[in-house]
Amino acid sequence: MDIRTYPDPAALMDAAAAEFLAIAAEAIAGRGRCLVALSGGSTPRGMYERIAARGRETLDWSRVEFLWSDERTVPPTHPDSNYRMTRESLLAPLGTPDDQIHRMRGEADDLEGAAREYETTLATLTGVQPGHGVPQLDLVLLGLGTDGHTASLFADTVALDVRDRWVVRNYVARFTTSRLTLTFPVILAAREIRVLVAGADKAPALAGVLTGPWDPDRLPAQRLAHASGHVVWLADRDAAGTLAGVGPAPPRTD
Numbered sequence: 001m002d003i004r005t006y007p008d009p010a011a012l013m014d015a016a017a018a019e020f021l022a023i024a025a026e027a028i029a030g031r032g033r034c035l036v037a038l039s040g041g042s043t044p045r046g047m048y049e050r051i052a053a054r055g056r057e058t059l060d061w062s063r064v065e066f067l068w069s070d071e072r073t074v075p076p077t078h079p080d081s082n083y084r085m086t087r088e089s090l091l092a093p094l095g096t097p098d099d100q101i102h103r104m105r106g107e108a109d110d111l112e113g114a115a116r117e118y119e120t121t122l123a124t125l126t127g128v129q130p131g132h133g134v135p136q137l138d139l140v141l142l143g144l145g146t147d148g149h150t151a152s153l154f155a156d157t158v159a160l161d162v163r164d165r166w167v168v169r170n171y172v173a174r175f176t177t178s179r180l181t182l183t184f185p186v187i188l189a190a191r192e193i194r195v196l197v198a199g200a201d202k203a204p205a206l207a208g209v210l211t212g213p214w215d216p217d218r219l220p221a222q223r224l225a226h227a228s229g230h231v232v233w234l235a236d237r238d239a240a241g242t243l244a245g246v247g248p249a250p251p252r253t254d
Contacts, residue, residue, distance in 0.1 A: 001210065001225065002232040005240040009198045012236045013046035016196055019232070020051055020139070023192050024059055027138040033063040035125060037182065038090075039141040039151070040070070040082025043196050045089050052093035061094055065125055069140055070152035070181040071104035073111065081106065104167075104180045111169040111178055118167040118180070135166065140182075140190040144197045148205045148219030151187065152179035155218050159183060184223055193224060193231045203241030206233075210243065 006012040020036075027034035038044075051058075068082055076083045083103045091101060102121050108114035119130050126135035142150045152170055153159055159170035162183045171178045187193065197206050209221045210233070216222040224231050235243075 002230070003210065003240075003243070004232060004234050005243075006234070006236050009046065009236050012196065012198055012234055013050055016044070016047040016194065016234050017050035017054075019194055019234070020047065020141075021054070021058055023139045023194075024064055027191075028060055028063045031138070033065060034139065035065050035067065035137045036139040037067045037069045037137055037141060037190075038082070038086045039143050039196070040068070040072075040085055041143050043143050043198050044141060045085060047196065048086060048090035049093075052090050056094060061096065062100075064096075065100055065102065066091065066096065067102045067121070067125075067137070068104050069142060069187070070179055071106040072152075073106045073178050073180070075107040076103065106180055111180060115165075115167040115169050115180055119165070122166055122186070130166065131164075134185050134189045137186070137190045139192045139194065140187050142187070142193065142195045142221075142224075144195060144202055144205055144209065144221055146201055146205050148209055148221050150195065150221040150224065152181035153184065153220045153223075155220060160217065160220055160223075188223070188227045189229070190227070191229045193227055193229060195221070195224065195231070195233045197233065197235040197239040199236070200238040200241070202235075202239040203243075206235060206239055207241060207243050 006015055024034040071082050072080050074080050104118055105114040122135045123129050128135045144150055154172050157170050159168050162168055165183055166186045168183055169178050170181050209219050
């Protein structure tokens with residue numbers, strides 16, 4: 001795997017913003033548009049703010065379609081909403097039209113229905129129909145939890161082994177709540193995946209995912225080793241800790 005370490009969070013966010021813009025520009029030049037799944041949480045905010053600060057002249061933003069890798073089951077105005085954070089830090093400053101913003105309806109009473117609706121959104125954007133392949137996004141942005149989860153794919157949850165769905169409601173017992181999340185088939189099919197990891201509290205999880213024994217049920221982010229596209233881990237020095245190297249990815253079993 002491609003692992004890049006930066007001296008501090010600011011340098012990490014600078015590099016992540018540059019990666020985002022370069023990947024989007026390449027997708028637009030090669031395919032006429034960029035489909036990107038954004039991540040939430042606190043880590044990527046600095047990246048989004050840097051992208052927005054560079055202004056509209058850095059990219060043809062009319063050709064970027066914004067999706068999400070996961071969402072908490074809260075209204076879009078809630079402080080914990082992934083959508084709210086990305087809208088405040090990136091989409092609103094860029095003046096992104098609503099028809100380019102495809103959020104997950106985490107506030108829906110029927111979360112299963114919301115997941116199905118998001119699959120329809122993916123089908124409309126990509127031309128791939130459920131049951132007839134997997135949509136390919138140009139860029140999926142992810143984070144890493146201290147427990148080794150990514151997106152809302154947590155250890156010991158049913159979504160880990162879903163193969164016939166693109167988006168699911170995933171119940172997380174430790175939080176006694178559900179999340180909406182892309183499934184691994186969609187994530188692993190992306191052309192580019194970037195995982196942002198910052199802070200010393202993430203060091204044990206990052207080391208376990210990248211250099212520890214193969215245990216993807218306990219450390220779901222290990223499954224990114226089976227991506228068909230290019231995966232890059234971007235970590236600040238504190239998160240990288242004593243990470244010395246990365247062994248070969250385990251063989252595919254499916």
